[in-house]
Amino acid sequence: MFDNLREGLRGALKKIVGASDINEELIDSICKDVQRSLLQSDVNVKLVISITQNLKQRALGEQPPKGLSRKDHIVTILYGELANLLGYSGDVIKTIDKAQEDDPSLAMSFFKAGRQNVVLMLGIQGSGKTTVTAKMARWLTKHGYRVGVIGADTWRPGALTQLKMNCSKINVEVFGEEQNNNAVAIARKGLDYFKDQNLDVIIIDTAGRHKEEEGLLQEMSEMYKAATPDLVLLVIDSTIGQGAFKQAEAFHKAASVGGIVITKLDGTAKGGGALAASAATGAKVMFIGTGERIDDLEQFSPTRFVGRLLGMGDIKALLEMARGLELQADENQVKRLMSGKMTIEDFYAQMESASKMGFRNIIENLGISGMVKEDKLDEMEMRMEKWRFIIQSMTKQERKDPDIINESRRKRIARGSGLSEGEIKEMIKQYNTSKTFMKHNKGRGMGGFFRKFGLG
Numbered sequence: 001m002f003d004n005l006r007e008g009l010r011g012a013l014k015k016i017v018g019a020s021d022i023n024e025e026l027i028d029s030i031c032k033d034v035q036r037s038l039l040q041s042d043v044n045v046k047l048v049i050s051i052t053q054n055l056k057q058r059a060l061g062e063q064p065p066k067g068l069s070r071k072d073h074i075v076t077i078l079y080g081e082l083a084n085l086l087g088y089s090g091d092v093i094k095t096i097d098k099a100q101e102d103d104p105s106l107a108m109s110f111f112k113a114g115r116q117n118v119v120l121m122l123g124i125q126g127s128g129k130t131t132v133t134a135k136m137a138r139w140l141t142k143h144g145y146r147v148g149v150i151g152a153d154t155w156r157p158g159a160l161t162q163l164k165m166n167c168s169k170i171n172v173e174v175f176g177e178e179q180n181n182n183a184v185a186i187a188r189k190g191l192d193y194f195k196d197q198n199l200d201v202i203i204i205d206t207a208g209r210h211k212e213e214e215g216l217l218q219e220m221s222e223m224y225k226a227a228t229p230d231l232v233l234l235v236i237d238s239t240i241g242q243g244a245f246k247q248a249e250a251f252h253k254a255a256s257v258g259g260i261v262i263t264k265l266d267g268t269a270k271g272g273g274a275l276a277a278s279a280a281t282g283a284k285v286m287f288i289g290t291g292e293r294i295d296d297l298e299q300f301s302p303t304r305f306v307g308r309l310l311g312m313g314d315i316k317a318l319l320e321m322a323r324g325l326e327l328q329a330d331e332n333q334v335k336r337l338m339s340g341k342m343t344i345e346d347f348y349a350q351m352e353s354a355s356k357m358g359f360r361n362i363i364e365n366l367g368i369s370g371m372v373k374e375d376k377l378d379e380m381e382m383r384m385e386k387w388r389f390i391i392q393s394m395t396k397q398e399r400k401d402p403d404i405i406n407e408s409r410r411k412r413i414a415r416g417s418g419l420s421e422g423e424i425k426e427m428i429k430q431y432n433t434s435k436t437f438m439k440h441n442k443g444r445g446m447g448g449f450f451r452k453f454g455l456g
Contacts, residue, residue, distance in 0.1 A: 005272055006309045008037025009082075013075065013310055022070050027059045034078070041272030042241040043085070051081045079306055085276050086285065086302035111145075111230065116194065117201045118227050122220055122251050123235035125208035128263040130159050132235050132289060133205040134166035135297035136261075139287070141170060145200040150190030151176030152183040152223070155207035163205055166294060183207055184222050191227065204229070217250070224255035233286065235261045241273035248278055259286035262300070275305075342435045344399040348391045387427045389417040402428050 012033040019026050031052040038048045055077060064073035111117045119136070123129035130153060137147045149167055151174050153159035160176040167174045175190040187204050194202050204227055207219065224232070234257045236244045244262075251257055260278045265271045265288050278285050285300045391399065393416030398405055405413070405428065414421050 005037050005041040008033055008040070009078075009309050012037070012078070016071055016074050016078075019071070022059075022074065024060060027056050027074075030059075030074075030078075031056050038085075038272060042274075043272045043276045044242055047085060047276055051085055055081050075310075079303075079310060082306040082309070083302040086305060111201065116199055117231070118191070118229040119201060119203045120224065120227055120229035120232045120255065121203060121205050121235060122232060122255060122257070123208050124216075124237075124247065125156065127208060127235045127237045128289060129153075129208050129235040130156075130163050130205055131166065132233075132261050132263060132287075132297065133163060133203055134170070134172075135289065135294055136203055136233070136287070137167055137172045138170045138294045139297050140201055140203075141172065146198060147172050148190075148194040148197065148199045148202045149174045150187055150194075150202060150204045152186045152190070153205050153207045154181045154183045154186065159205070159207075169294060183219060184226050187223055187227050217253070220251065220255050229255075231258045232256060233259050233261055234283065235263060236274060236278060238262050238264045238271040238274040242276075244274040244278045248283060252283065257283045259284050261285075261287040261289065261297075263289035265290055344391055344394065344402055344431055347431050347434060348388065348399070386417075386419055386423055387430070390419060390424055390427050393417040402431065 012030045015026065015030055015033070016022075034055065035048050035052050038051070039045065058077045058081075059074045062073065062077070064070050121129050121133050121136075123132075133149060137149055140147045149163065149172055151160040151163045153163075160174070160178060164174045164176070175186075175193045177186055177189070180186055183206065187206075190204070191202065204223070206223060207216065232255050234248055234251050236247060238244075240247065248257060248260060260283050262271070262274055262278060262285055275285060275288075285302075287297055288300045290296045290298060390413060393413045394402075394405075398409065398413075405424075410421050410424050413424055417424075
């Protein structure tokens, strides 16, 4: 999705990375690239100008925080301004301790344990609302929620049949009445039907017509009063671009919209406009549809989305990851790492931290998952697991000074770990390589961390 936008933004990124000097001429050139890319993705011109003005002002006026080079800082400014456009408020680095503020699990905050929660789905005809209802049921069941669905779209022929067919694939029950044309009555009956069942969430699919049609908005208003939903989700087709703003505004008057789902983002040039316009309404974009399959619905996080566009993962996640490692390490360990005197015990501690965070999560957050084949990921995980067994089979003295490991010690370690002597040699070689890297990168902070992966 957004191939042109991604290409344009990465072009701007390359200019920053490849520049020999950061000056006003370079910043102007970058701003023009960003403007062109956003306008081609149908983002409102006023928003585009606002973003690039902020980018220029901050890039020329702000001093980089400690530990970041000027280039790295400009990259984070670009990242933050784009995230602001899509509904993320606050500087990426300064708000690192406010994880809940931009937690992509926004929908979860509406749901209360110990009772049934009601989700009301709204949207005009053709937005993909009925399909999203089934996808939402799938997403919730995958996350441990027990779900029931009410088919209250009495306007479109076959809507209930489609809903039942999709939900049957995921073993979710659908309540509906084919011959009943009173959508509000169906919703009430459905809520009564599911009342005594052990469910966490009930999703109500509703009719979709034209946003200006008085009858639809009146029905939505009555439905809202009858269902008293915990969360109202508005489904918007991304192909309408900037028109998403007026659509969201019209529905919000009929029912208090708590979140937005953008569909058909897998193949549209107007997706950027729809995302930006939706965010501008004040209702958070909570989910995005990225394909036809029932699993093609994902939570929307502005920071991760922008990271994906820039090809550099989620900066916030990287910062949290690095901060977590720093908190887990004791002061002496940090001194050894920064001075290039890392021991195998320190090496082991880093592997334990990586294991806790999930090796695949680290690769994904770095934005390099596409560069690593699936079989290679499995191979790397297996190798790390073997190294842990090897280190656990070493004595304290051997961990502090692996140079003392001779042939007889290597054979003992091999027996204790159940691995070959060759694998022990490989682990020690990798340890020495990591030790050398740490020594060469001491004191470079996050900038050095990014550069290791070609990010800045």
